[in-house]
Amino acid sequence: MTRISFGRILNTQTIALVSVLLLNWILFPGFFKIEWQDGRLFGSLIDVLNRGAPVAILAIGMTAVIATKGVDLSVGAVMAMSGAVAATLVVAGYSGPVAVGGALAVGLACGLWNGILVAVLDIQPIIATLVLMVAGRGIAQLITEGSIVTFSDPTLIFIGTGSFLGMPMPVVIAFALMVLVTLAVRKTAIGLFIEAVGINRSAATLAGIRSRLLLISVYSVSGLCAAIAGIIVAGDIRGADANNAGLWLELDAILAAVIGGTSLLGGRFSIPMSVIGALIIQAMNTGILVSGYPPEFNLVVKAGIITVILMIQSPLAGQVLGFFGRKKSGASR
Amino acid sequence: MNRSMRPLLATVAIFLVAYAAAVFQFPGLLSTRVLGNFLTDNAFLGITAVGMTFVIISGGIDLSVGAVIGFTGVLVAVLISSFGLHPLVAFAIAFVVAALFGAAMGLAIHYLEVPAFIVTLAGMFLARGGASVITQDSVPINNEFYTMISSLYFRLPGGGRLSFVGLLMIAVFVFGAILAHRTRFGSYVYALGGNATSASLMGVPVARTTVQIYMLSSVLACLAGIVFSLYTSAGYPLAAVGVELDAIGAVVIGGTLLTGGYGFVFGTFVGVMLLGLVQTYIIFDGTLSSWWTKIVIGILLFLFIVLQRLVFAASARGDRSSETA
Numbered sequence: 001m002t003r004i005s006f007g008r009i010l011n012t013q014t015i016a017l018v019s020v021l022l023l024n025w026i027l028f029p030g031f032f033k034i035e036w037q038d039g040r041l042f043g044s045l046i047d048v049l050n051r052g053a054p055v056a057i058l059a060i061g062m063t064a065v066i067a068t069k070g071v072d073l074s075v076g077a078v079m080a081m082s083g084a085v086a087a088t089l090v091v092a093g094y095s096g097p098v099a100v101g102g103a104l105a106v107g108l109a110c111g112l113w114n115g116i117l118v119a120v121l122d123i124q125p126i127i128a129t130l131v132l133m134v135a136g137r138g139i140a141q142l143i144t145e146g147s148i149v150t151f152s153d154p155t156l157i158f159i160g161t162g163s164f165l166g167m168p169m170p171v172v173i174a175f176a177l178m179v180l181v182t183l184a185v186r187k188t189a190i191g192l193f194i195e196a197v198g199i200n201r202s203a204a205t206l207a208g209i210r211s212r213l214l215l216i217s218v219y220s221v222s223g224l225c226a227a228i229a230g231i232i233v234a235g236d237i238r239g240a241d242a243n244n245a246g247l248w249l250e251l252d253a254i255l256a257a258v259i260g261g262t263s264l265l266g267g268r269f270s271i272p273m274s275v276i277g278a279l280i281i282q283a284m285n286t287g288i289l290v291s292g293y294p295p296e297f298n299l300v301v302k303a304g305i306i307t308v309i310l311m312i313q314s315p316l317a318g319q320v321l322g323f324f325g326r327k328k329s330g331a332s333r
Numbered sequence: 334m335n336r337s338m339r340p341l342l343a344t345v346a347i348f349l350v351a352y353a354a355a356v357f358q359f360p361g362l363l364s365t366r367v368l369g370n371f372l373t374d375n376a377f378l379g380i381t382a383v384g385m386t387f388v389i390i391s392g393g394i395d396l397s398v399g400a401v402i403g404f405t406g407v408l409v410a411v412l413i414s415s416f417g418l419h420p421l422v423a424f425a426i427a428f429v430v431a432a433l434f435g436a437a438m439g440l441a442i443h444y445l446e447v448p449a450f451i452v453t454l455a456g457m458f459l460a461r462g463g464a465s466v467i468t469q470d471s472v473p474i475n476n477e478f479y480t481m482i483s484s485l486y487f488r489l490p491g492g493g494r495l496s497f498v499g500l501l502m503i504a505v506f507v508f509g510a511i512l513a514h515r516t517r518f519g520s521y522v523y524a525l526g527g528n529a530t531s532a533s534l535m536g537v538p539v540a541r542t543t544v545q546i547y548m549l550s551s552v553l554a555c556l557a558g559i560v561f562s563l564y565t566s567a568g569y570p571l572a573a574v575g576v577e578l579d580a581i582g583a584v585v586i587g588g589t590l591l592t593g594g595y596g597f598v599f600g601t602f603v604g605v606m607l608l609g610l611v612q613t614y615i616i617f618d619g620t621l622s623s624w625w626t627k628i629v630i631g632i633l634l635f636l637f638i639v640l641q642r643l644v645f646a647a648s649a650r651g652d653r654s655s656e657t658a
Contacts, residue, residue, distance in 0.1 A: 071450075123638050126394070126450075127591050131638070134578060135631020141624035242624075251396075251454055264448045296469060299462025306455045307441075314445035 012312055013260055013276045020283045020305075021045075027291035040163035044290055046171075052282030053170035054079075054229040054246075058253035059260070059274040060174075060181050061222030066257050068218055069198045069266025070118060070125035075226040075253060077136025078110045079246030082227035083234030084140040086156060087149040096155025104227050110136070111223020115216030133250065140242035150239035160235020170232045174275070177225065182271045194218065198266025252281055259309050280305075339644045340588035341600045344637070348607050355610060359617045365493025367613065369486075372499030375609040377402065377557040377564065378579055379502040379602065382587075383509040384553035385580040386601045390513070391546050392526040392593025393442065393449035398554040399576035400460035401431060403569070405558025407464045410472035410568025413479070420478045427555050434460065435551025439544035453547075457577070464570035471569040474562060483563040498560045505553065510598040522546060526593025582630060583608055586637045607633065 024044070025031040034043035058075050065072045082103035089099035110132060117128035162169040185191030196204040197211045205211045226246075234240045258264060259280055260273035284305060288298045311317050356363045372379075381398050388395045405427045412423035434456065441452045485497035513519040521542045524532035533539045557576075562568050587604030589596025611629050615621045 117638075121639065121642060123642065124591050127585060127634075127638055130578070130581065130585075131631050131635045134582065134634060135628050138624040138627030138631065141622070142628065146622060146624065255451070255454065258451050264450065296462065296465035299458045300466060301462075303455045303459035303462060306451075306458070310441075310447050310451065310455070311445060314447060316445055 011261075011273075012309065013273050013280070016259070016305075016309060017276055017280050017283065020280055020287060021048075024283060024287035024290065027287065031287075031290065036166070039166065040168065041166045044286060046168065048279060048283050048286045049171045050168040051286065052279045053168075053174040054232055055249060055252045055256055055281060056174045056275045056278035057170075057177055057225050057229045057232070058249060059256035059278045060177055060271055061225030062250075062253040063257045063260070063262050063269050063271050063274040064181070064185070064194060064218045065125070065222045066254070066262050066264060067194045067198045067266060067269035068215055069201070070215070070219070071129065071254060071264070072114060072219065072222045072226075073126060073129040073250050074110060074114060074132035074136055075222060075229075076246035076248060076250040077133050077140065078107055078223055078226035079230035079233060079249065080140035080240075080242050081110065081136050081143065082106050082230035083240040083245045084143040084149065084242050086231050087151050087234055087240035088143055090151045090153040090156060091149055096153045099153065099156060100159070100231060103231050104224060107223040107225075107227020107230070108220055109223070110226070111220035112216060114223065115219030118219060119212040119215035137242065140240075140245075144240055144242045146242070148239050148241045152238065156231065156235040157238055158235070160232050160238070170236075173228060173232065177228070178271060178275050181221070185271065190214075195267050195269070198269075253278070255306065256281055259306070261313065340641050341597050341603075343640055343644060344586065344588050344600055344603050344607075347637075348603050348610070351607065352610060355614050355617075359614075362613065362617060365489040365491035367493075369489055369493035369495050369499065371606065371609050371613065372502060373494075373496040373564075374612075375605050376496075376498040376502040377561040377573070378576060378583065378608070379605045380505045380557040380560060381554050381576060382580040382583045382601045382605050383505050383598060384550035385577075385584050386509065386587070386589055386596060386598050387513065387522055387546050388449075388550045389581070389584050389589050389591060390526045390593060390596045391522045391543070392529065393543075393546065394453065394581070394591075395438075395456075395547065395550045395554075396450065396453040396577050397434075397438065397456035397460055398550060398557070398580060399573045400457040400464070401434065401551055401554035402558040402561055402573035402576060403571060404460040404464040405431065405555045406562040406565075406568035406572050407467050407472065407570050408568070409559060409562055410474050411467055413474055413476055414472055420476055420482075424559055427559065428552060431551040431555030432548050435548035436544050438551070439547035442547065443540045443543045461570070468568075468570060471567050473567045475566075479563065479566065483566065498563055501556075501560065505556070506598060506602050509601075513598050518542070518545065523594055526595070528594070579608060579630075582634055586633060588637075588641065590641070 021031070028044070031044045034041055034045060062072055062075065085106045086099040086103040089102050090096060114129050114132060117123045117131070118125050159169055159173070164172045185194065193204070193209050193214055196207065196209055197214055201211050230246060233245050256277035257274045258277070260270060260275070260277035262269040262274060281302070284302055285298060288295060288301060361367065381402065385395060385398065408427050408430065409420070409423045412418045412426060413420055438452050438456050441447060442449050482497055486494040489495050513522065521532070521537045524535065524537050525539065525542055529539060558573070561573060565572070583604035584596070584601050585591060585604070586607055587597065587600030587602070589600060608630060611633070612626055615623070615626055
């Protein structure tokens with residue numbers, strides 16, 4: 001597995017990320033400038049990593065879910081719920097770690113709920129998670145009673161805005177999660193099981209994989225990732241905004257996974273590539289902001305770039321470009 | 334009795350029970366005033382949901398409809414207010430734009446073999462972004478023709494008003510039902526959703542049908558955008574955010590299977606009415622906060638999905654036992 005991913009370092013995703021970053025550099029000459037201030041790094045590049053971290057964390061869980069031929073639409077709502085729970089707990093006088101634990105428990109419970117709907121009740125993933133997507137934000141508003149709950153708990157604020165070894169905390173968490181989950185799926189057989197279930201669930205079950213347990217665990221991981229992202233976003237603004245926290249981020253996370261080459265039809269996935277996908281999305285957003293273009297162009301540019309990436313990845317483009325592709329691979333050998 | 338009608342009947346029964354329970358608590362809900370407003374307030378959602386029903390029966394999904402509603406509103410408002418065009422001309426332009434937009438999405442889904450979810454997500458970004466590029470502000474529409482249409486209504490016995498847009502929604506539902514159940518296009522859509530490979534082997538023109546389905550969805554979303562702008566007398570780029578979820582919810586509650594190949598346009602109508610009932614009930618109650626709407630819709634979605642599973646499991650067992658008997 002490692003040999004293949006090493007050989008694929010020069011692929012569509014990394015080329016896309018580098019070209020978006022270079023484009024940002026052309027539009028805004030100071031883009032690559034990184035400064036050391038107050039014991040941490042600052043700069044546009046660090047900002048891309050920092051702002052991209054929540055979507056990258058969501059994308060880690062989402063990729064595993066998509067690899068089982070599923071999708072988790074509820075992650076944005078779970079973010080809002082976990083943020084709301086963490087904020088309400090610290091406001092009620094509980095300590096920071098307890099609040100973090102409570103928020104993670106909520107994420108885990110949401111993931112279990114989704115997993116049981118998908119694996120035990122055999123409900124289509126898109127619809128099973130739609131339930132929590134719609135209801136979850138309502139529950140989050142119920143927890144915060146419709147207002148933005150602000151807090152000044154040092155633990156939560158550290159998770160959202162602190163730094164470790166000069167890197168912002170969200171980046172450290174996202175990186176650690178990426179390494180952890182990648183090792184878990186690639187150094188054990190779990191990744192293979194996930195792919196097997198994604199390609200053909202009944203065949204995988206007949207081959208002896210406990211697909212029900214696997215699916216429930218995968219959705220739980222996605223719920224946990226969403227809870228972590230929710231704590232980060234709440235810590236960042238020092239408050240829980242049930243209305244806007246994580247709004248539409250599920251779409252960004254799915255997009256990150258697809259840009260990263262994970263197949264929505266299941267069976268093929270790469271967690272580091274999804275994280276790169278999340279960074280591509282964030283680099284586009286930051287690029288449009290720092291280059292001084294009106295932000296209303298943001299969505300149009302995003303749509304354009306997605307279309308280009310999808311066209312490059314599509315089988316039709318593979319046939320059309322087959323000639324060039326063959327030539328290139330021949331040269332590299 | 335036809336087994337395939339069971340989920341539809343269950344939806345209708347649940348709506349009637351829910352409505353009766355609501356009327357029992359608030360007798361005022363039974364008046365034609367409330368019923369008339371039901372149709373007017375949900376007209377844009379209903380029209381969108383008809384298009385969504387076709388998309389979902391064909392096994393796809395269209396996330397772009399909310400953005401198309403917002404885009405149409407802005408486009409029509411700018412064409413009328415800034416360019417001084419007659420509303421009908423503006424409508425025609427909006428329909429052409431929407432049809433081309435839907436066709437492009439259909440082409441991308443069929444020829445690039447990208448899942449509908451992702452293509453229509455990109456479409457959603459494009460339409461919403463396009464609307465914000467045209468204008469960032471809410472553009473008011475001051476036009477005699479517009480005020481004339483939006484104030485057009487029939488008086489119902491009991492003081493209720495059946496507005497033009499409410500009638501338009503019913504007309505779209507009738508049109509949708511005929512299209513789905515009585516035309517060749519309709520059977521193609523069902524065949525495609527049942528099994529795309531078999532459909533193509535049986536001679537269903539898959540490419541043409543896919544393009545037509547997404548064109549239909551976008552054009553109906555455009556019509557919904559016009560209705561929405563009649564309703565608010567303005568165009569706003571952030572209008573109707575999240576309507577795609579309400580439309581999908583209405584279609585699912587109406588008994589259409591998200592896997593495709595099965596569903597009824599009439600079921601979607603009941604689904605839209607049920608969502609409207611939840612909102613009206615919460616307004617009538619007055620003490621419940623708006624977030625309860627989301628929670629109740631979530632619970633409803635869950636109940637209907639579980640119900641559908643049970644009904645389908647039961648009828649599958651029934652089929653098998655009748656075969657062996």
